Every structure is written in structure tokens, then in C-alpha cells.
Amino acid sequence: MASAGTTARAWLRRLLGRFVPATPVIEEWEWYARNHARGRGASGAPLGDEWNTPESIGAECAASELVAHLDDRVFAPFLAPLAPLGTALEIGAGGGRFTALLADRARLVLAADTAPTMLALLAERFREHPNVRPLRLDGRSLAGVDDGSVDLVFTYDVFVHLSAWEIANYLAEFQRVLRPGGRAIVHHANTLSPLGFRKFQADVARERAGLPPAGRFPAMTPELFARLAEAAGLGLVRSEQAVVRRDAIALLERPAS
Numbered sequence: 001m002a003s004a005g006t007t008a009r010a011w012l013r014r015l016l017g018r019f020v021p022a023t024p025v026i027e028e029w030e031w032y033a034r035n036h037a038r039g040r041g042a043s044g045a046p047l048g049d050e051w052n053t054p055e056s057i058g059a060e061c062a063a064s065e066l067v068a069h070l071d072d073r074v075f076a077p078f079l080a081p082l083a084p085l086g087t088a089l090e091i092g093a094g095g096g097r098f099t100a101l102l103a104d105r106a107r108l109v110l111a112a113d114t115a116p117t118m119l120a121l122l123a124e125r126f127r128e129h130p131n132v133r134p135l136r137l138d139g140r141s142l143a144g145v146d147d148g149s150v151d152l153v154f155t156y157d158v159f160v161h162l163s164a165w166e167i168a169n170y171l172a173e174f175q176r177v178l179r180p181g182g183r184a185i186v187h188h189a190n191t192l193s194p195l196g197f198r199k200f201q202a203d204v205a206r207e208r209a210g211l212p213p214a215g216r217f218p219a220m221t222p223e224l225f226a227r228l229a230e231a232a233g234l235g236l237v238r239s240e241q242a243v244v245r246r247d248a249i250a251l252l253e254r255p256a257s
Contacts, residue, residue, distance in 0.1 A: 026114045026115060026139050029113075029114060029115040029118060030114075030115040030116065030117055030118070032115075032118075033115045033117035033118040033121060034117050054066050054069075056195075056246070057195070057244045057245070057246045057247060058193075058195045058244060058245030058246045059243060059244050059245070067097055067098065067100075067101065069243075070156075070243065070244070070249075071101055073240075073243045074185075074240050074243055074249055074251075075101065075185060078183065078185065078237070078238075078251050079105065079152065079183070079185075081183075082151055082152060082182075082183060083105070084105075084107070085102075085105045085106040085107065085151055085152060086106065086107050086108070086151040087106065087107065087108045087109075087110065087149060087150050087151050087152075088102045088105070088106040088108070088109050088110070088150070088151065088152040088153075088154060089109075089110045089112060089135075089142070089145060089150045089152065089153050089154070089177065090102055090109060090110065090111050090112060090154045090155065091112050091137070091142075091153065091154070091155040091158055091170075092112070092113060092155055092156075092157065092158030093111035093112060093113050093118075093122055093134075094113065094118060094122075094157070095118070095121060095122065095125065096111065096121075096122050096125045096126060098154065098156050099111050099122065099126065099132060102152075102154060103126065103129050103131060103132050106131065106151075106152070107131060108131050108133065109131060109132045109133065110133055110135045110145065110150075111126070111132055111133065111134050111135065112134075112135040112136070112137045112142075113134075113135075113136070113137065114136070114137050114138070114139045116136070119134040119135075119136060122134050140166075140169070141169070141170075141173055142170075142173040142174075142176070142177050145177045146177070147176055147177060148176075148177070148178070148179045148180070149177060149179070150177045150178050150179065150182060151178075151179060151182050151183070152182065152183055152184065152185070153174050153177065153178060153182075153183075153184040153185070153186075154184070154185045155185070155186055155187065156185070156187040157187060158187070159186055159187060159188040159189075159220075160187065160188055160189040160215075160217055160220075160247060161215065161216045161217065161218070162188075162218065163218045164218065164219075164220065164224060164228065167188070167220070167225070167228055168228045168231065168232065171228055171229055171231075171232035171234060172232045172233075174232065174234060174252070174254075175232045175233045175234055175254060178234075178254040179254070180254055180255065180256045180257065181253070181254065181255075181256040182253070182254050183237075183251070183252060183253050183254075184234065184250075184251075184252040184253070184254075185249065185250075185251060185252075186225075186249070186250045186252065187244070187247060187248075187249050187250075188220050188225055188247060188248055188249075188250060189217050189218070189219070189220040189247055189248075190220065190221060190222060190241060190246065190247050190248040191217075191219040191220055191221060192221050193241065193245060193246055193247070193248075194245075195245055195246035196246050196247065199217055199246065200217070200219070203217060222239040222241060222248045222250070225239070225248070225250055226239065226250070229250065229252055233254070233255070234252045234253065234254055235252065235253045235254075235255055236250060236251070236252060237251040237252065237253050238250075238251045239251070
């Protein structure tokens, strides 16, 4: 006889399978969004604000200032040459904490995610922003985004959870959808930074204890990421490793010719 958990997972697979073949990551993300929608986000804060934890990532700012801090130190200077910004594609928009930054700069923001409930929450938050368009992804590609149609690809707090194989696949997709001269901002793990290695050791300890890791952080370094970007036909403008000292933020560009 199937357990309640097994039955629930099977039901969710059938539901998601009507649109996108389900994977464990998509299922977990949908579960997280549904819990928030049912009142777990009792503070009233938009989903995603609970991830503003500067002390854990080595950012020197208050939690309430994290998004603005990253924008001031990293995003805004890198995006200045693209102004005015046409189409921005955000991968893993979640509750929209970075979508708001993009919506103020871009003519159109394709706010992409894999979980239907997440996208419903996002659509509600930005219901008065006609330039924000929720987009469902399949968790493996950027299917549905036309070749050379995007000025900016942006993703934060997503690639820290992806393997090198998954990252390589997505970077090839970036090269496809970016217009020549388009740019990408990608936050990824840096396992060999002091804080990154501390995170790795903590996950090893949980593995030894038979516990799941506290967030899936496959090994990655700026050097490996740069090599993957090069293989995908993207140029690394800079790897920012001082603002978020646990991780790295890769600033990429598709060559103009």
C-alpha cells in the first residue's frame, strides 16, 4: 500500500506533467511555493525575502539592504552600457525580489520559473506592471525563448544549486537567446572560497550523519565557470568575488560578432 507521501508525490507529478515533465527539484520548488501561498509566509513579506541573509554569504550590509547593495555594487554598473534595456530574461524569478529591479530598467521582463504556484504568486505581485511577463520553464532549457531575442539574462540564487553539467547546458542556451552584445549576470557557487568551503564541509557532515544537505550546492569555482562560459561562446567580463564572499557573480557578454 502506498504511503501518503508517495501518493502526494505521484499526484504532483501528474499535475506538473500536464505542462512540464516533473523532476524532484521542480516538485520541491512547487511544494515550497504552495506552503507560502497557504500562509507560511505569515509576515506578509513576498516569497524570497527570507533568503536575504548577508551574514551567511559574506555580504557587508543589512538584510533589508541586500538587493540594493548588490545592485549598487555589481548590477547597475554592469548594466549601464545596455541602457535603455530592451528584453531581460530572469531565470528563477521566485517571488520577484530581483524582478523589481529589472522591471524598473527593462521594456520587457520575462520572469521565468519552473513552478506554477511560484509564477502565480509572481503574477499577483506584479499585476500592475505590464512589462513583467511570467514564463514557465521546463527546468532543463530555455525553450520558448527565441534566438537572439534577449538583451540580458539574469539569475541569482539559482546556479548555486546546479551541477557543472547543468550549468554548461544553460550557458549554451544563454548564447542562443542573447543578441550579439547582450550580457548575462550569473550568481554561482565558489566551493574554494573560505565561506564556500565551510558550506561544503557542513554538507559533508550532514551526509555522514545521514541527513540531506542544507540546500544543494554542487562543487563549482570561478575558474571552472569561466571555462564553461568560454566553451559556450560567452566572454567573461569579470568574476565578482568580493561583494558576496561565499560565492561568485559572473558578468558575461555575448561577443558582438
